[in-house]
Amino acid sequence: MATPDRPEPGERSGAFDMALAEAEGSLTTDPSRAAAKARALLLSWPQNPAAxxxxAKALERMGQPSEARNAKAMAVTLSRHVPAIGEAHRAxxxxxxxxxxxxxxSHLARHPDDPVALLVQGExxxxxxxxxxxxxxxxxxxAFMPEYREARIALVRAHYQRFDPRAALDGLALLLEPETRDVALLRWQAALLAEVGDHERAEAVHRRxxxxxxxxxxxxxxxGDLQRTLGQTSEAERAYRKALVAAPGLxxxxxxxxxxxxxxxxxADRTALKAAFDEARNPADRLYLAFAEGTVADKAGDHERAFALLSEANRLRRAQLSYDGNAFARRMEDLEANLDRSFFxxxxxxxxxxxxxxxxxGMPRSGSTLVEQILAGHSQVTAGGEMPIVTSLLREAAASAGLDPERDIVELLGTLTASDCxxxxxxxxxRARDRCGRARARFTDKLPHNWAELAFIxxxxxxxxxxxxxxxxxxCCVSNFALLFQPGHPASYDLIEIADYYLTYVRAMEWCGKVMPEVIQLVRYEALVEDAEGETRALLEFLGLEFESGCLELGTEGRVIATASAEQARRPINRSSLDGWKRFDPWLGGLKEALAPLHRDRGHGNERHLPIGRN
Structure with missing residues (x-):
């Protein structure tokens, strides 16, 4: 039986391929002849997508776009039934x-323009x-079929995964009809517009x-999230409350x-929240509600109940994740053991x-948003926010070399050439400039976890x-435990794992300070709070920037801040976040024990670098 990829038994596929190749050769010089040959081939093998x-290509060259599109659509339909493509898709x-x-x-070697095979290969x-x-x-x-919707969506997704939101946005624009009512595509467009800083257009899409x-x-x-980013708290609150009216238990x-x-x-809100939490059966909803209930109890001063609720919320979240803290620590130890200052x-x-x-x-919840907002007050600096570009580049480089960016990090860095770098x-x-713009000479990238990739950077x-x-x-550890993060910080849902992650971070930064000391400046959050101007002047000097008073004007309206600490970062610098761990002190014995190595490092000249807590 014939299939789209194979002729009838006894039929000479080689002869068919030769005829196909001959017809392809006449496309440029005589497209009408190529079309005639294609039709003749289809008489003997009507299900052949290559024909x-x-x-389609011949008709396009003959100025018959509508007929060409029909032929392309038929080719795509038939290619889906090619055995090799089906097998690859299942894999x-x-x-x-x-x-x-x-x-x-093998299939693409014979048919390099098969859009379905190219789509599956791309996936x-x-x-x-x-x-x-x-x-x-x-x-x-x-290139073969610009209107191939599945390939266009896949391309947009790939650009987004590479953190190239500008390219993703350009691709998405080709999918959006002027009066589209496709909610999924419009939500995607709004998110991408926000990523590139076009908040005015993002808001317009949201309102549509x-x-x-x-x-x-x-x-x-x-x-609501967009309004929160823009500092429009009342508008954000109204949106969240409308969502609760639509789905009270969400x-x-x-x-x-x-x-x-x-x-x-x-x-009234507390009563409704408690009712939603008590009635929640969906694990995802219960997770959000437990964090919310814990936050409310914490603010009300019921710290024992708050800690219990936050512990339950973190347990639920940790169960959803695969994270191996020991493997991560070994990765960082490999870097320290194998790359010295001479390597750089x-x-x-x-x-x-x-x-x-x-x-x-640094660690999440360590003050990175505060530092970024201080620097964003400078006339030469743009706030880039958290940009996962470094991780994307590292993974791409590793994949191209056939290496694991976690297990083979030392080998990977050693194989990079000057031109690669x-x-x-x-x-x-x-990619960063597409996000930040080019109006100012410098920009920040405040993705906290970039500390693990400083050798690559x-x-x-x-x-x-x-x-x-x-x-x-x-x-820092308690603040991490009390917050539900977006994906990207799997170590934050168990106090011992948070402590281990903090220890790994401190050790890694001590190593980085030895092998690349000229490019790293340590800033203590507590010192910044106590002496904002002095610490800011020292930081700007390190960066080669003149001091500007705007760096200390954090209460200024209109700043875009897209992090969990947005509301706090918009307030003037204050001491409200100091010593917050003490409210949970009776239940932090395990955390304190896990952080004991920091105490042991005291006496070796590291007190300034390894702060534990205020006594």
């Missing part, structure tokens, strides 16, 4: 992308971390979403409302030599400056 693709779905890529090699490449190659595969599929789906809780929460709007108001809910000295002229990036690193540094700057951007914002261990 339909040939016909992707089964989590075997490498097998899918191998399965498609497989993306799942192996080779996102640049995936983008090329999706683009090749679209509210017209289309006025009672959709996800739409309302998304609108966890996400309760968590958003609670954190927006700092846990200060009135009695031998490569000091590698990478892109721009001094524009300022990386703010220059290319990667330039790619980082392009220093290779590709040797003149970038690193600000290590360090908060005392107990305050």
């Amino acid at each position: 339909h693709r040939l016909l 992707v779905l089964a989590g075997q992308p490498a097998a899918a890529i191998e399965t498609l090699q 497989a490449l993306a799942r192996t971390g080779r996102l640049s190659a995936a983008v090329s595969s999706f683009e090749a599929a679209l 979403l509210l017209e289309i789906a006025p009672n959709d809780p996800a739409v309302l929460v998304g609108f 966890g996400a709007p309760w968590w958003s409302l609670t954190t927006l108001l700092g846990g200060q809910l009135d009695s 000295a031998d490569r000091e002229d590698w990478g892109d030599l721009s001094d524009a990036p300022i990386f703010i690193v 220059t290319r990667l540094g330039a790619d980082y700057l392009k 220093h290779l590709i951007l040797p003149n970038a400056r690193i600000v290590d914002i360090r908060r005392n261990a107990l305050d």
Whole structure:
């Protein structure tokens, strides 16, 4: 029996392929002849997608776009039934992308313009971390058929995964009809617009979403989140409350409302929240509601109940995650053991030599937003927020080399060439500038976890400056435990794991300070709070910037802040976050024991670097 990829038994597929190739050769010089040959081939093998693709290309050259589109659509439909493509697609779905890529090699060697095969190959490449190659595969599929919707969506997703929101936004624009009512695509557009800092257009898209789906809780929460980012607290609160009217038991709007108001809910809200928590059966809702209930109890001064609720919330979240703290610690130890200062000295002229990036690193909830807002008050600095570009570049480089970026990090860094580092540094700057703009000379990247990738950063951007914002261990760990993070901080849902992560961070930063001391500045959060001007002057001097009074004007309206600490960061610098751990002191015995190595390091000259808590 004939299939789209195989002729009838006894039929000579080689002869068919030769005829197909001959017809392809006449496309440029005589497209009408190529079309005639394609039709003749289809008489003997009507299900052959390659013949339909040939016909489509010939018709396009003959100025018959409508007929060409029909032929392309038929080719795509038939390609879905090609055995090799079906097998590869099943392999992707089964989590075997490498097998899918191998399965498609022979087919794509014969049919390099098959858009369905290119789409499946791109999906497989993306799942192996080779996102640049995936983008090329999706683009090749679209070169044959620009209206291929699935490939366009996959391309947008790949750009987004690479943290290239500008390219993703451009691709998404081609999917959006002028009067579209596709809620999913519009939500995606709004998120991408916010990523590139076009908050005016993002807000316009959100308001269109509210017209289309006025009672959709996800739409309302998304609108509220944008208003919160813009500092429009009242507007954000109204949106969250509308979401709760639409779905009273939904966890996400309760968590958003609670954190927006700092846990200060009135009695009616507290009653409704407790009822929602008691009745919640969906694990995702119960997770959000437990964090919200814990936050409210904490603000009300019922710290024992708050700690119990937060412990339950963290247990629920930890159960959803796969995280191996020991493996992560071994990764950082491998770097320390194998890369010394001479490794970087031998490569000091590698990478892109721009001094524009300022990386703010440290533990989450350590004061990185505060530091960024201080720097954003300077006329030469733009706040870039948390940009996961470094991680994306590292994973792409590892995938291209066939290495694991976690297990093989030392080997990976050792295999990078000077040209690799220059290319990667330039790619980082392009993506970051697409997010931050080019109006100011310098910009910040305050993704806290970048501390784990400082060796990579220093290779590709040797003149970038690193600000290590360090908060005392107990305050920092407890603050992490009390917050539900977006994906990206899996160590924050168990107090012992948070402590271990903090210890790994401190040790890694001590090592970085030895091998690249000229680019790292330690800033103590407590010192910044106690002497904002003095610490700010020292930080600006390190960055090569003149002091400007605007750096200390944090209460200024209109600043865009898209982090959990947005409301706090908009207030003038204050001491309210100091010693917060003490309210949970009776239940922190395990945490204090886990952090004991920091105490033991005292007496070795590290007191300034390894703060535990205030006595």
